[in-house]
Amino acid sequence: MANFLYRRQFTIQWAHCDPAGIVFNSRFFEFFDWSTWSLFEAALGVRPPDLAGVFGIAGLPLVDASARFIAPARFGDVVELVSQVIAFRRSSFDVEHKLTIGGELAVEGLETRVWAGRDPANPSQIKGQPIPPEVIARFRPL
Amino acid sequence: MANFLYRRQFTIQWAHCDPAGIVFNSRFFEFFDWSTWSLFEAALGVRPPDLAGVFGIAGLPLVDASARFIAPARFGDVVELVSQVIAFRRSSFDVEHKLTIGGELAVEGLETRVWAGRDPANPSQIKGQPIPPEVIARFRPL
Amino acid sequence: MANFLYRRQFTIQWAHCDPAGIVFNSRFFEFFDWSTWSLFEAALGVRPPDLAGVFGIAGLPLVDASARFIAPARFGDVVELVSQVIAFRRSSFDVEHKLTIGGELAVEGLETRVWAGRDPANPSQIKGQPIPPEVIARFRPL
Amino acid sequence: MANFLYRRQFTIQWAHCDPAGIVFNSRFFEFFDWSTWSLFEAALGVRPPDLAGVFGIAGLPLVDASARFIAPARFGDVVELVSQVIAFRRSSFDVEHKLTIGGELAVEGLETRVWAGRDPANPSQIKGQPIPPEVIARFRPL
Numbered sequence: 001m002a003n004f005l006y007r008r009q010f011t012i013q014w015a016h017c018d019p020a021g022i023v024f025n026s027r028f029f030e031f032f033d034w035s036t037w038s039l040f041e042a043a044l045g046v047r048p049p050d051l052a053g054v055f056g057i058a059g060l061p062l063v064d065a066s067a068r069f070i071a072p073a074r075f076g077d078v079v080e081l082v083s084q085v086i087a088f089r090r091s092s093f094d095v096e097h098k099l100t101i102g103g104e105l106a107v108e109g110l111e112t113r114v115w116a117g118r119d120p121a122n123p124s125q126i127k128g129q130p131i132p133p134e135v136i137a138r139f140r141p142l
Numbered sequence: 143m144a145n146f147l148y149r150r151q152f153t154i155q156w157a158h159c160d161p162a163g164i165v166f167n168s169r170f171f172e173f174f175d176w177s178t179w180s181l182f183e184a185a186l187g188v189r190p191p192d193l194a195g196v197f198g199i200a201g202l203p204l205v206d207a208s209a210r211f212i213a214p215a216r217f218g219d220v221v222e223l224v225s226q227v228i229a230f231r232r233s234s235f236d237v238e239h240k241l242t243i244g245g246e247l248a249v250e251g252l253e254t255r256v257w258a259g260r261d262p263a264n265p266s267q268i269k270g271q272p273i274p275p276e277v278i279a280r281f282r283p284l
Numbered sequence: 285m286a287n288f289l290y291r292r293q294f295t296i297q298w299a300h301c302d303p304a305g306i307v308f309n310s311r312f313f314e315f316f317d318w319s320t321w322s323l324f325e326a327a328l329g330v331r332p333p334d335l336a337g338v339f340g341i342a343g344l345p346l347v348d349a350s351a352r353f354i355a356p357a358r359f360g361d362v363v364e365l366v367s368q369v370i371a372f373r374r375s376s377f378d379v380e381h382k383l384t385i386g387g388e389l390a391v392e393g394l395e396t397r398v399w400a401g402r403d404p405a406n407p408s409q410i411k412g413q414p415i416p417p418e419v420i421a422r423f424r425p426l
Numbered sequence: 427m428a429n430f431l432y433r434r435q436f437t438i439q440w441a442h443c444d445p446a447g448i449v450f451n452s453r454f455f456e457f458f459d460w461s462t463w464s465l466f467e468a469a470l471g472v473r474p475p476d477l478a479g480v481f482g483i484a485g486l487p488l489v490d491a492s493a494r495f496i497a498p499a500r501f502g503d504v505v506e507l508v509s510q511v512i513a514f515r516r517s518s519f520d521v522e523h524k525l526t527i528g529g530e531l532a533v534e535g536l537e538t539r540v541w542a543g544r545d546p547a548n549p550s551q552i553k554g555q556p557i558p559p560e561v562i563a564r565f566r567p568l
Binding site: 162166167168169171172175201203204205206207208209210211 | 304308309310311313314317343345346347348349350351352353
């Protein structure tokens with residue numbers, strides 16, 4: 001059973017790069033966030049700003065993020081970022097991101113996020129909620 | 143009559159700089175925003191996240207921003223940013239920012255912001271409101 | 285005689301937005317920078333990282349940047365950014381950027397940049413150089 | 427034997443925060459990078475832009491970065507970030523970052539970096555070099 005994949009190709013901008021001429025590490029976490037929203041939009045057919053309303057959640061807060069930097073990405077490089085949910089648990093899930101340049105893996109990322117609603121006991125707080133099975137099913141389409 | 147000034151000294155970080163080894167232009171607009179909040183905190187004695195609540199406004203949205211880049215700022219440079227409101231109008235005002243390095247002017251910025259509340263006719267919109275005279279008085283203390 | 289235009293359509297990301305739910309002002313200056321590089325690539329047929337080498341320059345440093353914020357851009361908005369060089373002088377030029385949402389002007393930007401080479405008298409410094417007429421001609425193609 | 431610690435206190439800015447009103451995740455990786463440079467400056471007595479020259483290295487490139495988000499940081503929060511090298515290996519090391527708000531742990535970060543020089547076989551590449559014992563000794567001062 002294959003996971004639903006989201007692929008994006010884009011070009012590294014001057015503003016992404018540091019004095020070493022390579023993408024500054026924090027930018028990759030922006031790229032990952034952007035692709036997670038797009039992955040959910042592609043899988044669920046819901047625009048990112050409508051996601052919370054449609055599913056009655058407060059958001060998909062990040063609890064863990066990591067990246068492994070294997071090769072540098074430079075100004076003008078055309079990169080491909082492929083993202084997929086590799087694990088669903090009761091109320092959290094893991095998104096894997098692989099960024100390649102010319103087919104070679106350059107950066108690997110992992111995000112752990114929570115399917116979070118308002119805490120009924122304290123609406124100023126958020127709390128993990130069970131991920132609906134019909135949501136999970138959309139990420140395992142085959 | 144001298145204006146109230148807010149001065150901040152800080153060091154240019156690696157993350158602020160681009161492949162030319164100098165601060166990327168958008169970062170200066172972050173520095174300006176940060177100093178405008180701090181200037182208001184210093185003049186009014188109200189923490190930035192409390193500003194809207196204390197004064198019954200929705201915020202201080204920016205309507206114009208500009209910068210003139212006279213000399214580059216580099217990684218490790220200790221810079222000084224001096225900010226002041228140079229003009230108050232009925233519901234808008236201009237904040238001037240001067241960034242110096244070793245006493246030499248490197249960047250000049252100007253922000254025009256609105257003292258904005260919710261529009262009674264359409265609460266999803268914001269609308270300029272008269273700036274209270276007691277607010278203006280705090281920026282012209284001498 | 286029409287100017288050469290560069291158009292880009294893109295979607296506002298979560299990471300671009302601030303607690304007011306709208307794009308934070310410094311991000312527009314990133315968008316402008318990105319489109320200026322792309323405009324030069326489209327007009328001159330030279331990849332951005334090759335621009336300096338092909339034309340024997342050190343870069344296109346910014347000396348002035350400004351923006352007028354007319355309407356907010358929000359998470360998920362599809363925006364169009366249209367960029368053109370509106371004036372060439374001996375060694376500097378002005379790039380105008382217009383960002384629209386649903387056809388309505390939301391942000392107007394202006395960058396003044398220098399066609400800069402190494403200063404022969406002091407190679408650690410850069411200095412404006414005459415913009416080659418064949419470069420200018422590519423931005424006024426019609 | 428206690429590690430050398432670098433502590434920084436700073437205030438969360440508007441520009442750091444996203445539409446949920448909390449610091450966007452990529453900003454923490456900027457905070458970590460900034461504190462790693464400052465930790466090295468404090469331990470070694472060398473200004474960050476001089477570090478490469480003084481030690482004959484090309485830099486301290488990041489090979490792994492991760493963060494665990496335990497509690498949100500909000501606009502105006504005064505945070506403390508404490509950083510230390512928790513492991514030195516032959517040519518790489520781990521920097522731990524703990525960000526607290528009011529004494530409560532909010533974010534934990536870990537960076538793995540390389541003590542990297544130019545590769546003699548290919549000067550366009552960088553390569554790990556043995557970390558000098560006198561460098562390591564400065565991070566274990568007690």
